[in-house]
Amino acid sequence: MLQEDDETLRELLNNHVIFTSLEKAIDFCRSNSLWPVSFGLACCAIEMMASGGARYDISRFGYEVFRPSPRHADVMIVAGTVTEKMAPLLKRLYEQMPEPKYVMAMGSCAISGGPFADSYSVIRGVDQIVPVDVVIPGCPPRPEALIEGFLKLKAKLRNPEIAKVRKND
Secondary structure (H helix, E strand, O other): HHHHHHHHHHHHOOOOOOOOHHHHHHHHHHOOOOOOEEOOOHHHHHHHHHHHOOOOOOHHHOOOOOOOHHHHOOOOEEOOEEEEEEEEHHHHHHHHHOOOOOOEEOOOOHHHHHHHHHOEEEOOOOOHHOOOOOEEOOOOOHHHHHHHHHHHHHOOOOOOHOOOOOOOO
């Protein structure tokens, strides 16, 4: 009986049948088609735009569709300095995004306020407004760093135990 089951399994595998759960298949699809909404506020936004160019070409990873509307995006890239005046708008755009939604803080200004952290009008980190899933350090971070941040988010999405653990939720 056991040998018959092994033969049946080998036959199915030879015919390219894959066994998985529905959740793992959805996580795989979700991690390979992230649509970012661009929220460029400073010099980091120029590096974010450069990552979509021919030299770095983030479209080969499936992240090419920068959405102009938050209702069609699932990743928000906050690139640059967030001020007190901009914080409510950032929060509103985040709330308009459909679930599941993820946030990437790009650059030292988005992560901690950067060199402007002592200013009266600068937020000391976007994580005080919305939960951040991936931080991309640098001032400004290179396009390669943004690609690495996307790959870290992809790895996080493929592991549902890690993806469910979020700060400030």
